[in-house]
Amino acid sequence: MLLSTPRSSADKTAIKVAVLLSVGSHPLTGRGRRAEQDARALEMALALPQADAQLIHAGRLNDESEPALRSYLGMGPQQMTLIQQPKQADVLPALEKHLRQLGPKLILCGSRAEAGEGSGLLPYLLAEKLGWPLISGLAAIESVDGSSATVLQALPRGQRRRLRVKLPALLTIDSAAPVARQSAFGPARRGQLAEVDAPVQMDTEQEGWEVQPARKRPKRLKIIKATSARDRFKAAAAKSEGSGGQVLKDITAAEGADAVLKLLMEEGVLRVSS
Amino acid sequence: MSDIIRRDPRKAWIARNRLHPEHASVLAELGMGDAQPAQWMGPNGVMRKDPHRVGFIGPAGIKRIDRSGVQGAPGQVQARSTAAQDTRTAVLIAEPAFHIVVVPDMAGGRLSAHDRDLLGLARQMADKNASAQGAVVAIVFGELKEDSWGEAGIDRLLHLSDAALEGYSPEYRIAILSAAERELKPRYWLFPDSSLGGGDLGRRLSVRIGERAATQVWQVDLESETPRCTGRGAAGRKDITRDLPRVLLALAECGEPVSDTRHEAQAIQLQQPLPEQLVRIEDLGAVAVDPASVALSEAEFILSGGNGVRDWDGFHQAARVLGATEGASRVAVDDGFMARDRQVGATGTWVTARVYMAVGISGAIQHLQGIQSCDKVIAINMDPGCDMIKRADLAVIGDSGEILSELVKRVDGLKQENRDVA
Amino acid sequence: MLNIILPVLIFAALALAVVGAVRRISLWRQGRPSPVSLLAGLAAMPRRYLVDLHHVVGRDSYISNTHVATAGGFVAAAVLAILVHGLQLESRILAWALLAATTSMFVGALFVAKRRVNPPSRLSKGPWMRLPKSLMAFSLAFFLITLPAAGILPHGFGGWVLALLLVALVVWGLGEMFFGMTWGGPMKHAFAGALHLAWHRRAERFGGGRSTGLKPLNLDDPNATLGVEKPADFTWNQLLGFDACVQCGRCEAVCPAFAAGQPLNPKKLIQDMVVGLAGGSDAHYAGSPYPGKPVGEHQGDAHSPIVAREGKALVDAETLWSCTTCRACVEECPMMIEHVDAIVDMRRFLTLERGETPNKGAEVIDNLIATDNPGGFAPTARMNWAADLNLPVLAEVKRTDVLLWLGDGAFDMRNQRTLRAFVKVLRAAGINFAVLGNEERDSGDVARRLGDEATFQSLARRNIATLAKYSFRSIVTCDPHSFHVLKNEYGELGGEYVVHHHTTFIGKLHEDKKLNLRGWKGGKVTYHDPCYLGRYNGEYEAPRAVLRALGIEVAEMERSGFRSRCCGGGGGAPITDIPGKQRIPDMRMEDIRETGAELVAVGCPQCTAMLEGVVEPRPEIRDIAELVADALIEQADAVDATAKKPQVEEALA
Incomplete structure (x- = not known):
């Protein structure tokens, strides 16, 4: 049972x-x-x-x-x-x-x-x-x-x-x-x-290995290939992404839909080809 | 076009009028701009500028000179764009000292970011010794859309396409890679350690050629006496540092993608014909999976509905048209509009979607906890003060039903266009 | 003629009753052994019946009085009838007494009949509708038959027609009252009930005591079935307890899961256990079914599984998982039946032997095993919320007066507000306290209610070992679940502590004049009693005293105190998440709204979470610790104020 x-x-x-x-x-x-x-x-x-x-x-x-x-x-x-x-x-x-x-x-x-x-x-x-x-x-x-x-x-x-x-x-x-x-x-x-x-x-091969607790991987820095000092400064001082989103108020549904669509396309989650 | 030179009296007039706002661009167009450049190296090695030829007329009608040269200097537009084209130096490696083979994933027929990182790492390893430069060979399979091979740092390209290579054909691919091993005798093999594709092929190859691959590699140290690499072990909880083996399965961001050089990407072929393959694994094709029924934890794009959704039919239709997986807040589930397995949040499923679209969800703490690892959050809500709006990367305040139906219209339109084009 | 028939009838009925009793007892004895002192129990039984049972019955004075008249009348009438008619003792006094007893019983029976005219839905129908008539038949028959013995009527009055009629009535009455008592009629409750009171598994409950901690499961024998698979796996006195049920349905009326339309009805569950004990199907059950589950589809016997792996057996698993372990049914049961014990016993089998904890249950248990908290958070993150508070940690200070037990609310952003508020209160009162910090583990409450006794005992033993390293006077916690487990359930595993709920502690601080509180300026406030503080531990007064101290006059809900309705958060119910027609917290919020309160004071992180899960707009939910912390007049202000005054006076001088 x-x-x-x-x-x-x-x-x-x-x-x-x-x-x-x-x-x-x-x-x-x-x-x-x-x-x-x-x-x-x-x-x-x-x-x-x-x-x-x-x-x-x-x-x-x-x-x-x-x-x-x-x-x-x-x-x-x-x-x-x-x-x-x-x-x-x-x-x-x-x-x-x-x-x-x-x-x-x-x-x-x-x-x-x-x-x-x-x-x-x-x-x-x-x-x-x-x-x-x-x-x-x-x-x-x-x-x-x-x-x-x-x-x-x-x-x-x-x-x-x-x-x-x-x-x-x-x-x-x-x-x-x-x-x-x-x-x-x-x-x-x-x-x-x-x-x-x-x-x-x-x-036996493992004997030559160093095993440590995982280190945090360094965050990849965005390399700015700027030609002028001003561009480099602007890139360095730019606000990082995601700090506070965009809020669209008092707009028509059509404008709202456009904004959403734009983001969906940017992120590539929309599959319109099939 | 006729060869008769025609004079545009208006442009000629503008070319004479130094104060005309379009003076510089017209001058450039007429080929007269080069006669006297806006700036030049003076005899003493000092940069000289012609103040008449730089700057732009500001909003108050006053001439402004932006010393960074970014804004509105019409005379320089052309010069800058030509400069941008040619910053990469072309590199030719005619007689490589050795080969490094990279087998990119080519997800969707294009080099992925992971592939480019790997090629960057390969480049680094190939260029380590300037006197004996190696060549980076990419082996790619099937129908492809990629056309910037050289810019990604590939010296030689071995492209095989064959009906038998479409779909899941690891054993055939390994036969090809084994042939490449015999012919090219690569110093290193590099694979992206992705769950399918490179991760699978790389392990197969390492086993086939009897080389113990280093997996989950995220750092390669070429500076030390013997090159070493560090990879994750024990499900990401350990770092294993060891001598660099011949086969490397590397994680994303293992190297910097190539950006300064352009390579030859010369097509090569295998010399020997491939042996006949016994097909033991047969690909029966993709299985149609309804995006709405994809497990929430696996979904990449989630359309989630909450208490504020009034028109559930419209919601389901939107999910269908957008190809999104459906999610729901606890309240929507409790109220019986959605099934329990669709609940997102600390008490439901923790999701990892790239885009999470919350419709009519105010954002209780438990819900926000469940979406904390989503990349982009879109909120559609009536209440501009709710917590979901604060979390969202894009928030639209308004009636969710209307916005969704507008969105559906647009996506339908796009699909129609694409169909017409095809 | 009657002189011959009556003794035969009476002794025949008695003999049959004895046979029935033996049979019934053998049914109970199918259960597992349970150490109970039989004689001491029997000796304590009258007091338990007259005091403890009637204390519960007395909450409904109508039925209480009715029961005294009927039951008292019956017991007396039965004894006297045996003497007068069975043994034919010629005594006017006895006969008159018998007349009085039957009269009392008859009057009682009239009231029973009246209750049955339009019976509330909680009452079972079927044979129970017959009972008042049987009572009347018995009392009337013996009244009339006794009239000649009392000398009121001549012997042989009325001739053989009346005699035959009376004999028929007597047969009916004896059949129901003697035979039916041990063979399974409604009167079974008297027989089983009396013995159940005598041999109750929780003798501590009687005489004003309280016994609410779950009994530990012996995990030493690897070959023993863990928990209750078949009715015979209950202890014999649990089986006896099920048999004592009078089907009054008071449990049904207070059960939050039943009200929410979840497939649980405590009364039906107990009746199903009776079906299981004797074997058969539930088709004869005549009360409210489990919501959404028609009667007649389930059957079982003492040695078959209660919950089928597939298909149907005696009870469906979701019935067992609907329970919030709020103990409202146990509190209301006039027969002192332990529903929650039975449910947890059956859950233990499902979890420990079958591995069938529904929905998030398995995940929560895995988390508890791997990370010592149900959410699966890193144990090292338990103190993250207090990074800026500099809380003294016992690992460093080694000894303290008060150990603040954080509970798993430490990982929950909402509860962290409560904890911060309570820390503020403790600091304001100048209490020497410390926390275990990352050494603390889940108390094991959820694991235990989900039936995972193994994980509970593992957590408990490790917590006890940790606590043994340090010296402290008492434990205070903001979580009634931890409070209950530490106070009542660790003892059996070797951990005896003085434990206080934070509201009790704040109450004491206020009594000791250690808190300087300003008056309440908000709107109307009500208070929601957490089950694990109230019914489990009898603490109804302290939270109200604290609210009074804040100047709040509590607008009581209709269901408050020992009748408080559960928030739906106990017993792992939010984890097992059995669907119903509505949500328990929504119903509770309706109770709250009825008082017109703008704010509901709570004292439990579960209740807070469940009530805050109700869609807005709704009354605000605040923990009592938060209310107190907000009302604190900071010591620093007070010191400043007193310090400044003399200066001003000096300046004036």
Whole structure:
């Protein structure tokens, strides 16, 4: 009653979907949590009717990471495979080995991690190693059959593009995908973390890196290519934009509409060409 | 045109009359202005000015000389505009020491601001060593509208267009980039780290050529012994500084766009034919998305209605015509005019639209909090004293229904015009 | 003949009643265990009934008097009937007493019948319409049958026709009053009600006490179901409490969600729990339904989920999420039923086990977990509003007299005005106070009302640990929700504090003559009682005293004090946001407008936000702290004034 009954892996019609999950980090407090995009990936797998979702995390299990990992289990699945890897390890070989054993049709993951390097290269490396096609920026999976999947890719402005990809394939999910369901405390606490040993290969390249808290990026200065002193002075003394807007009072509706139209055209949000 | 020289007696008269307001421009038109310039370098190296030839007649009928030379000096108009044309120096790099390849996004078929920043960075890297200048190669795909390649700092342009390159074709594009890697052996690959396009292609290429890309790069330090770059990591919470790898995925404003030089943008071709591609990802085309139904948090242009909206049909029609996503204030939602998922504000959705148009919304604190990251806010409201007006970049005081219907008329007109042109 | 039939009937009815009682008790015992002293409870029951229950019933004197006559008459008549007719004790005195008792009961029944002529909509109909007639049948039958025993009429009077008629009446009366009492008729309320009073889960409520804090959920056992999934997951005495409901509908009449047309009716909810306890469908329910939800579509039993994952079960989730936890229903319930406890218990299951907190609920909970405040603001920004105030921070000063608990209003621009005003008042009174600053976290109120006991306990334990590092005498807060949680709900987790609401504190400052206030010059003012200050903590007087001190005569709303109507902001209701026909704050603003007030004084950031959300024009909303701060005659002015005077005198001299 409590949890949705998991589809048994013996079920032949079920499509095995591996979801790669990482430990996220809250943007303001840095506290461990389920990574936003990974959670959406899991949501997508759980919402897929014929999917047999396999949760996989490669990393360490400790007091810090456990609540974050368990919060994925709070979304309903009963088990997560935990590939033990030390800090600073290159998880790629371990993941590749495990995924080859598991043999999923689809691998879903967020487009980049919220902690560590967060370069977003891992899915690409994995796809390259496995020789699978990869689609990034997924918004929805429309349908999956034995040999292919039809998916929607998110484009800017809420636009979507329909793609069909041959299976097996790797799909990365970004923030346009549906929001992950709530993680419930009870199932999160009861879920199993099945630990698996795996080969460890350290990521030595990172040793040469300097990692610091993000500095605020300098605001780009408007470079004034003025020929005269007066122009340069005027540019420097000009009021910055946005300090108090323009208020049009006592005008006709037509004049008002003109003013609005002008701004809309300037901002380029109006598409009159189609 | 006939070759007979015709004399305009009026202009001749003006050319003789030094005090005539149009004297200078007529003089210039007749080609006589150059005979005696308004200012010239004197024999002692001092700038000399002919006070008769500079300045303009002010509103009180008195001659004024604006020493900055901006205002109303008719005699100089022509000279200035020619000067503006030619400040860029043309640069030719015939024998580049190395190549830097940039793969711009070309959103909408044009170089985006992000692309230009990246080209600026590429330029910087190519020009670092004046004795061994590199060439910036841009690889672009598909149908394009851009025509200022050289001004953006591109020395060589590899443009491929092919039916198979339209739409989402990352695997084909990677095959092309791999071929370019073999032929050009670029010293660096630069991609804009955008969510689709460069961010995707760049990662694919880096994986294909086995080079660990630096991502989210916002600073490149070319001055240090070995060039280093700094990029964001950990979802923007960390800065990672490392030696510059061959593949760079850079953020917007990573460099200054090129503005002083003009480059050759010489078209080049790949030497080797491309291998046959196995299509594993098939683009089935764009999906029609109703702008009104786009999630508020994703929307770029929001038309939001509040308590002051009387004519909701008109409002919905305006949203449709403007192609705007619909939003609403809490009150409009509570009153049942809009669905709950359309509510903007601290208690609804926080929006990040480029343009947020608030119609009949007075601007409760919670609402204003929800729109704080919108670029431009337009307010249409009856009450000039409300808080939304204070927040707005453009506020129109008046009846929202009328203004919206006027706006709809105009946009419809524009669409009609465009259709006629097409 | 009657001499034979009557004892048989009476003892048969009693026997059936006992069987019914055993069956009913076994239904209650499906619930989870709950530690209650059975004997002490039974011993305390008469007093709880006569004093505490009638204190509530007495708010409606008509029904109170009616109930005394009817119930008193019935209890006496039943006992005497057993003695006189069951055991055939030949006693004129007993017979006369029985006559008196039945008369009293009959008169009472007449008044019950009168109430039922045009019953208000809050009353349930159905079997309840039959009850006055049954009461009359019982009292009339036993009156007539007793007449011969009292010697007024000869034995055998009226022949067998009358005897048969009387027997029929007696059967009806006994059926309703004895059999029906334990088998589920309207009279069940007497049986279940008496035991419910005896074994109430909150014994502290009786004898003038107050017990409003939610009971903590034991999170130690990872395999236990958290919260209430099935009716059997309630404790047995909660189930008993549901069974005690008389369906008087007083809860319905005061419920803000019901009035707003949200799908909640506290009475129906309790009746649904009774349906769940015994099994069946709600088709027999004869009162007002949940607004917008027809009766007869829901069913369940003790061991099936109350809320279905899909489709319908006993109750829909949105019914549970409509509640603002304002406690108006609990305050009004003459049977002392704990609606809010039940609702939160069921919410706990939905949130902790199902992860189905609706609308913004999930986001708010995630924010609380990740940032310790419901808005998801950076915890380091909690003190930004006071950047210019130089507030002493406990991390630096370590000890203080008064700890000012800011609450999450510190992130809200509107509430920051209140906080600034209160700081001004504290400074004017020369109070030695400090704040926790960025070390403060959300009190856990919202998390707990949304059913997320885990997050509540986590926040509470960390807050308690932080508070344990410092030394202070008391805590003052401008937020009644924090006030309630700190005062009443931290205790069970090991945090005992002296906590004051700012209005209480200002009241004390004024009594101690520490504030120099100028008189009120504005218009008419009314006061809105926050639920968590009033009903939860019984503080009705202090805010009014402060307003009086300002020279304000409060134009009271019809619903004020313990009957104050909720603003709609409690219990996470604005977060779960269940749609209704109108908004609760709009209704409350209507109450305010009716007084003709130009300004409404409030004492709660939630109430302020909800009431200010009402479309203008509307009365102005000001926190009492703001009113006091505005009326302060600054010490500096006063000092200046006194300092200047002697100088002038010197000059004159």
